[in-house]
Ligand SMILES: Nc1ncnc2c1ncn2[C@@H]1O[C@H](COP(=O)(O)OP(=O)(O)O)[C@@H](O)[C@H]1O
């Protein structure tokens with residue numbers, strides 16, 4: 001009976017305050033979408049780190065026909081230069097820093113390139129000798145990149161030494177920045193959501209002060225009096241959270257794993273199922289925020 | 305049933321107390337009028353019984369229990385034992401008569417079958433048989449007050465507090481309401497009614513407690529609105545006027 005009664009009260013409260021309730025739904029929707037987007041970016045960063053960090057290496061690129069670097073003044077790297085570099089890599093001084101290394105010839109580089117950009121027209125405009133051969137070095141400790149770089153970049157026949165990890169770090173820091181920005185927007189939006197929930201509950205309590213006054217007088221418990229209001233806020237926020245989750249899922253499903261994954265074949269995107277991990281967090285966050293702000297509002301504006 | 309021991313209530317630090325060391329006992333089953341000019345502290349007296357307000361000093365006992373010792377989560381239980389009606393009825397305009405009365409039972413978790421059984425009985429007691437489906441705006445003032453009384457007593461409280469229940473009603477309708485309150489009192493409910501309607505008090509001949517500036521100045525059984533001991537020169541108009549006006553008028557007499 002009491003449950004039915006409370007449900008009825010919630011229903012009438014939601015109906016009576018429909019426009020406010022809709023705005024609470026929308027604001028929590030937007031704010032939690034930003035929270036979720038920030039979370040997704042972090043997940044994406046972790047995923048890429050996990051995927052790339054074992055694979056990325058320091059690459060010592062050898063001079064080819066088109067090289068313009070100082071060390072390449074004498075033209076493409078010769079067989080001797082290459083042998084010399086290999087000897088250096090095998091010398092104890094360098095060996096202590098690396099796990100292993102591989103030589104990637106121009107032909108292999110071309111094969112990899114074709115694989116990577118298989119569905120891009122760029123493949124047709126690049127020929128084998130435009131791509132440099134390279135030593136791919138797998139570091140014991142990627143932080144020691146500097147040592148390798150200093151040792152090899154001044155060697156004859158070396159065009160450049162590149163730390164692929166650094167390139168990735170740049171991407172990650174960019175993604176991290178985006179995630180922080182999303183979180184910043186989320187915080188502002190959550191603040192708006194809390195204010196809006198507070199106002200909505202206050203209005204709702206005001207518009208039903210007659211009922212609550214009578215409930216108080218006839219001895220209804222605090223729970224029976226307050227619960228409909230609190231649940232009103234919580235339900236609106238949960239609907240917003242569900243909308244946010246659905247939006248994020250759609251984004252992951254149709255954008256990350258649709259468009260983007262065909263454009264960036266080598267990038268490991270988070271799957272839409274992984275995004276579902278975020279959904280309960282968003283729902284709990286929405287419900288928690290709404291519950292707490294409703295409770296605090298009622299404590300001030302609804303005498304019991 | 306209700307006992308005040310030296311109860312003082314001060315709302316604002318510098319103002320005179322709304323109640324000033326009031327000591328009073330109201331027994332089970334009694335019908336008591338609380339009379340006095342507006343601002344004399346009648347509503348405050350009733351609010352203290354309900355624990356709507358806290359006494360500044362002294363103790364209020366309801367059914368043997370000091371209300372100051374009732375924890376906030378048990379206050380609803382206290383209030384279930386007390387029915388209240390007001391001058392302005394306080395009905396829910398979008399609920400019909402039946403639903404208004406049923407509301408008081410729903411919110412304390414009474415089952416649907418008990419509600420269906422009890423509400424018509426109570427509506428019969430207050431003389432509203434057959435008007436279950438009417439909306440409040442389709443009722444006269446007297447009928448609306450009867451709905452409010454039905455709602456106040458539907459959970460069978462031991463005490464009924466009425467704060468100027470006839471304040472908005474004409475004399476004949478008021479007498480009808482008094483009949484209902486009397487009937488409820490006959491059934492064993494302790495009734496405390498604040499009023500400044502002298503005709504009603506004179507008609508009923510019940511206990512009268514008179515407040516003036518927060519002090520009990522008279523407590524008489526089977527009494528009239530005004531004391532039997534006449535106050536020289538006090539006119540009917542002044543009795544109905546506010547306390548201050550009364551004071552000013554009395555000052556002018558001197
Ligand atoms: N909530 C309140 N805050 C401050 N003063 C109040 C409050 N309620 C009543 N008072 C004051 O207490 C006195 C008694 O008021 P009240 O009990 O309402 O008298 P009555 O019901 O007899 O008209 C009055 O002077 C009134 O102004």
Ligand SMILES: [Mg+2]
Pocket residue numbers: 343346347348467
């Ligand atoms: Mg009053």
